[in-house]
Amino acid sequence: MLMYRPKKKVLQDLHINNGGGLISSWVDSMRACSPTHLKSLMKQSSWLTEHPSALDMFEDILHVSEGKQIVMFMDYDGTLSPIVDDPDRAFMSKKMRRTVRKLANCFPTAIVSGRCREKVYNFVKLTELYYAGSHGMDIKGPEQGSKYKEGSESVLCQPATEFLPMIDEVYKKLVEKTKFTPGANVENNKFCVSVHFRRVDEHNWSDLAHQVRAVMKDYPKLRLTQGRKVLEIRPIIKWDKGKALEFLLESLGYANCTDVFPLYIGDDRTDEDAFKILRERRQGLGILVSKFPKETNASYSLQEPAEVIDFLQRLVEWKQLRSGA
Numbered sequence: 001m002l003m004y005r006p007k008k009k010v011l012q013d014l015h016i017n018n019g020g021g022l023i024s025s026w027v028d029s030m031r032a033c034s035p036t037h038l039k040s041l042m043k044q045s046s047w048l049t050e051h052p053s054a055l056d057m058f059e060d061i062l063h064v065s066e067g068k069q070i071v072m073f074m075d076y077d078g079t080l081s082p083i084v085d086d087p088d089r090a091f092m093s094k095k096m097r098r099t100v101r102k103l104a105n106c107f108p109t110a111i112v113s114g115r116c117r118e119k120v121y122n123f124v125k126l127t128e129l130y131y132a133g134s135h136g137m138d139i140k141g142p143e144q145g146s147k148y149k150e151g152s153e154s155v156l157c158q159p160a161t162e163f164l165p166m167i168d169e170v171y172k173k174l175v176e177k178t179k180f181t182p183g184a185n186v187e188n189n190k191f192c193v194s195v196h197f198r199r200v201d202e203h204n205w206s207d208l209a210h211q212v213r214a215v216m217k218d219y220p221k222l223r224l225t226q227g228r229k230v231l232e233i234r235p236i237i238k239w240d241k242g243k244a245l246e247f248l249l250e251s252l253g254y255a256n257c258t259d260v261f262p263l264y265i266g267d268d269r270t271d272e273d274a275f276k277i278l279r280e281r282r283q284g285l286g287i288l289v290s291k292f293p294k295e296t297n298a299s300y301s302l303q304e305p306a307e308v309i310d311f312l313q314r315l316v317e318w319k320q321l322r323s324g325a
């Protein structure tokens with residue numbers, strides 16, 4: 001039987017205006033999330049006891065979802081595609097695309113990403129999915145080919161449109177400010193901006209963080225969160241991947257249903273907002289994609305995108321068997 005254990009909130013926003021001491025804490029926090037550090041922090045075996053493999057526990061997961069409508073939510077980078085140095089080359093495999101297409105034929109399926117919606121769509125290229133880009137601040141329903149399409153409108157939700165000019169301005173300032181830091185990359189994700197540290201020498205991480213802070217201090221309506229070797233700048237509004245999940249459940253007509261079972265698969269700190277919502281709602285479950293122990297609100301784990309394919313494939317086979325397809 002699966003148990004929900006309340007978890008303390010350990011994953012918080014990074015404050016911008018509280019002085020230089022915080023720069024070192026961002027950088028420390030980013031280092032602390034690197035695999036080598038994580039390895040030494042928690043024992044793999046005890047972590048796996050708390051967050052067992054979703055593949056090993058597949059039958060149990062089916063058991064608790066029995067009689068309920070499964071709704072699939074998946075993050076993109078690190079979940080459907082492997083993490084690579086160049087964000088523009090984070091392609092998903094053909095096998096993954098085939099599997100996600102079959103999955104969307106079996107269950108309502110959404111991709112919830114920090115990337116802007118157009119970019120994530122260009123990687124995934126499946127019209128039958130819901131896409132929530134910019135950490136859920138830009139949600140659109142399936143173009144065509146979905147059995148689960150609601151109504152006729154296509155753009156469902158953009159709660160941060162008033163911030164577009166500000167985000168664009170900050171993007172340009174960050175590009176200018178960071179242009180002499182080798183390896184730094186600023187990505188415009190429409191309703192948010194990512195500053196990538198992955199290709200920056202670790203010795204220069206502090207400098208880069210200072211540059212980010214120097215720009216951000218003039219924008220109290222923006223906040224910073226942290227991902228995998230990336231700082232994410234986004235509007236201060238109370239909207240995140242967890243809210244996007246709730247919005248999509250509502251749009252699909254499952255707002256107050258007890259017979260719905262949302263499954264969220266993600267690898268990053270920003271996915272924790274969705275894992276947390278599922279715990280709070282005592283509904284469905286979260287699966288963290290990670291090879292290393294990490295503090296998380298997810299219940300289960302998968303090691304890498306290859307295991308995500310296996311898990312999705314098993315869900316598809318189970319569903320097809322049940323419906324006699």
Ligand SMILES: O=P(O)(O)OC[C@H]1O[C@H](O[C@H]2O[C@H](CO)[C@@H](O)[C@H](O)[C@H]2O)[C@H](O)[C@@H](O)[C@@H]1O
Pocket residue numbers: 075076077078082083084085086087090112113114115187189194196198227228229230232268270
């Ligand atoms: O919510 P996600 O779909 O996981 O998007 C989060 C960020 O993902 C991308 O950055 C991450 O993946 C890159 C490619 O593998 C990697 O180079 C980078 O270090 C990772 O942080 C994306 O580029 C960001 O814009 C997203 O916010």
